[in-house]
Amino acid sequence: MADGRFEMSEKTTAELEKLRGLIDGVDQELLKLLRQRLDLVAQVGAVKHNAGLPIYAPQREAAMLAKRRVEAESLGVSPQLIEDVLRRLMRESYLNEKDVGFKQVNPDINKVVIIGGRGQLGTLFAQMLTLSGYPVHLLDKDDWDNADAILAGAGLVLVTVPIAITCELIRSRLQGLPKDCILADLTSIKSQPLQAMLETHCGPVVGLHPMFGPDVGSLAKQVVVVCHGRQSEAYAWLLEQIAIWGARLVEADAGKHDKAMQLVQAMRHFSSFVYGLNLCREQADLDSLLQFSSPIYRLELAMVGRLFAQSPELYADIIFAQQESLGAISDYLNNYAGALAMLKAGDRDGFVRQFREVAEWFGDFAPQFRSESRSMLQSVNDMKSH
Amino acid sequence: MADGRFEMSEKTTAELEKLRGLIDGVDQELLKLLRQRLDLVAQVGAVKHNAGLPIYAPQREAAMLAKRRVEAESLGVSPQLIEDVLRRLMRESYLNEKDVGFKQVNPDINKVVIIGGRGQLGTLFAQMLTLSGYPVHLLDKDDWDNADAILAGAGLVLVTVPIAITCELIRSRLQGLPKDCILADLTSIKSQPLQAMLETHCGPVVGLHPMFGPDVGSLAKQVVVVCHGRQSEAYAWLLEQIAIWGARLVEADAGKHDKAMQLVQAMRHFSSFVYGLNLCREQADLDSLLQFSSPIYRLELAMVGRLFAQSPELYADIIFAQQESLGAISDYLNNYAGALAMLKAGDRDGFVRQFREVAEWFGDFAPQFRSESRSMLQSVNDMKSH
Incomplete structure (x- = not known):
């Protein structure tokens, strides 16, 4: 229904204009505060960067939000409102971290080679590693003639090529890596690539699965699954580096x-x-x-x-x-x-019976999912513009 | 990864403490501004309430957001950030509208009867109508002994009972409504109930389908489908009332x-x-x-x-x-x-071929959905707390 369908008196128009002028003023202040807060968090980021601390600190974040919720209530502001606004601001700050760069956990690495580095996920990891000070070299499908030169002296080789060719590529191309080089992959299945890496390379091996699309703006709060291969102490720095980017590491058995x-x-x-x-x-x-x-x-x-x-x-x-x-x-x-x-x-009764069985199996997850999805749906509704 | 895994020097700790103190201060200001803005929008709501204007004005909202985006850019704040924050604030303001109540479009209605008024959707509509000043009476499954007394003199009868019994209930129970009474239903299918209402009642008839669950906090931006029955001029006030609650009315053919x-x-x-x-x-x-x-x-x-x-x-x-x-x-x-x-x-090639066909059929919707879903997924990620 268009706004124009309802008619306004002059008095109403004047009252609304006055209030909207005041709201404009509040919004100017709001913008300035947002700018200030982003700047302060960027300074926190710079201090953390120098100290090599991860940008995402879940416990501190939770404590800060809990405090704000209490403060909000005392002002008669809904706790959920301030939490949602602050979470949105935190997302912005995580995105801005990229401008600062990240601490380099292991400055002794002379060369990182990303095989499939021109793919979407390869590009993202190349960017994150470069922002952290690592010398990144790409080895894409047209570069195999120079493979020996590119791979020579690598301290980390990261494989991110289509699943269908991952294992064959590892087995046929990566036998001659330096003994202390870390061999890792980003494939979305883990057992076979891990097996192929362990059989091909005798040094440190780890399987990683980043559980997100290449269009995430930041790695903050994103999950990376880690399947250990061999010599985990040798690649501990890599996991720490990923944690500094803000991701949450979840260790898992490859088969599971x-x-x-x-x-x-x-x-x-x-x-x-x-x-x-x-x-x-x-x-x-x-x-x-x-x-x-x-x-x-x-x-x-x-x-x-x-x-x-x-x-x-x-x-x-x-x-x-x-x-x-x-x-x-x-x-x-x-x-x-x-x-x-x-x-x-x-068979309506049969449907209801099965529904109840499944609901029982979901247990406490069902109401939890309901309340989660409620927030999600409200966000979706917020986005509507007509 | 727990925060504790990373060790901090005293200097780092002190620097972080200082910055966090400053952020606390900014957040206090932020809370006060949010409170002020909510109050101002509540005053806008009160003016609109008195003038009988709908709470959701899409064109004005879009114009305001466009202005803020420009202002944000000049301050180096991301336009999407201020838009998201303001949309979240608007949701809060819509919710608060309920405290003020809504303008009553038709003060001549002596009685509204909601059949199934103790169900979830019935309760929501009873609440909205009551907030708008209508005298609401409920007729639930245990009240049929008093049905004649409850229905007597009704200006609007709203049917919201399980789909399976809607048509039969209309046909067997609602033949004797006052001639000028509006008969409407909220069923999620429309052809058969509309048919049943038209056959049973000779006065104004309209079919409505609220496209949302009963757990929405506010009707702002929610869609209500309208299937016209008979004497639309007689129930125009009802549609206007629903628009005042903030909903968007979409007219549709019942079959479609x-x-x-x-x-x-x-x-x-x-x-x-x-x-x-x-x-x-x-x-x-x-x-x-x-x-x-x-x-x-x-x-x-x-x-x-x-x-x-x-x-x-x-x-x-x-x-x-x-x-x-x-x-x-x-x-x-x-x-x-x-x-x-x-x-x-x-047959991988067959899969890729079909995928391309479907992608072509989706046309411009596919990239649109991709960018929409990207925002949704970011909101979901914001909500994560561990």
Whole structure:
């Protein structure tokens, strides 16, 4: 409904104009305060940078927020409001950290080589390592003629090439690395690449899986999974470096990680793919779907649409990477077919019964997810502009 | 990684303490400004309330944000930061509107009866109507003995009972309404209830579908679908009232609405149900899934988990409401089975080809969804506390 449909008296107009002038003034002050706060946090960042402290300190952050919530309440401001505003400000500060650079944990490393360094994730890691003072060299698919020269004297070799060629590349190309060189990979499956690295290289080996897309602005709070290979004391500096970038390191067994990824990645990406395919085959009218859609559906549609703005090869790689994913993907089909049969039979009671079973299995996670998703949906609604 | 793993010198500690003291001071100022701004916007609300203007004015909001973005840039503050902070503040102000109440558009209405008024959505509408000065009476399942007395003299009857009983209830219980009484419903399907209302009542009739859950704090920016029935001039005040609460009214043909809902609601809820069922059957370890999960997966898991924190009957109602939904749900199964066969055959090229087709079909929506989802995922990441 357009604003113009409602008529205003002169008095109302004048009153509103006056109040809006006052709000303008408050917003000027607000902007200045935001600028001041960002500057102060940047100074904290500089001190931390010099001292080699990580930019993301979860306990301190939680303590600060708890304090602010109490202060807010005493002023009659909702605690959640100040927390949300400060969290948004912290994101901005994390992004700005990149301008300062990061402490170099290990200044003795003469050369870091990123294989696949012109890919998206390779570019991000090259940037972070460079910002931390490491001499980074890229080895991409057209550089193999110079591979010996590029790899000579490397203290860290980071492999980030498509999953489909990772193991073969490691086995065929990386036998001659310096003995004390760290060999690491960023592949989204871990067992096979780790095995290939351990068999090919006799020095320090570690498998890493950054659990985020290359379009994150900052590594703050992002998760990096670590699967230990060999000589962990030799690559401890690398993990510390990643922690300084703000990421949270989660150690995991490679097999357990891969099994989780069958559910987390392969199945989820596959079902989003099928959902998009389905919309396309039904020739759904996206415009009118969006018009009708509630925040939750808009969010889900955005998650599906997001997939198709990215590289098909990337998703093919992830989905085809593990033969075992087929099991998870097939199981879903069977469960779907079973539930559909129940639906076709009009078995409402059966549906309610199964629903209750699943709810019980979710346990305390269900209400937790409900309250989490509520905040997410409110953010999505905030973003609406018409 | 705990904060304690990194050691600090005394100098560093002192410097950090000093800066944190300054940040504390800025945050005090920030809290005061937020309080001031909320108060000023509340005064705007009071003026609007007296003048009967809607609380959500999209064009003015957009103009104000555009101005602030320019001002932010001149101060070296990111325009997106100030926009996000102000949007969050606006949400808070919309919530606070409830304390002021809303202008009553039609003071001539002596009685509003909400059938199913003790349900979640009924409670929300009862609250909004009461805040707008209407005398609201509830007629819930135990009140049918007094139905005649409750319905007598009603100017608006709002039906919000489970879908499965909506049409029958209208036909069997609402034949004797006063001739000029407005009959409206809030059911999430529209064709059949609208038909039932038109056949039962000879006065004004309108079908409404609030596209949001009962846990929204405010109706600002939320969508309410309107399917016109009969004598629209008689219920124009009701639509204006809903607009004053901040909602956006979207007019739609009942049949077209129901078809969209087969995709938007039934199919989506059903596949979330199956996804939860699947996790339960696979005995997935939710704790470790969450530990490994990237923001996008956490968000998707929260959307699934959210379902199971709610009433099974509600979802059964929605899924079983339209026989035609079975078509959409079956089509998805077939597309899934087809894609799985391709996967089992190892047909990577086929996958990439189909992916490209769907991406082309999404067209400009795909990059739009990508950038939208990026903001959403950043918000999700902001919320992380460990």
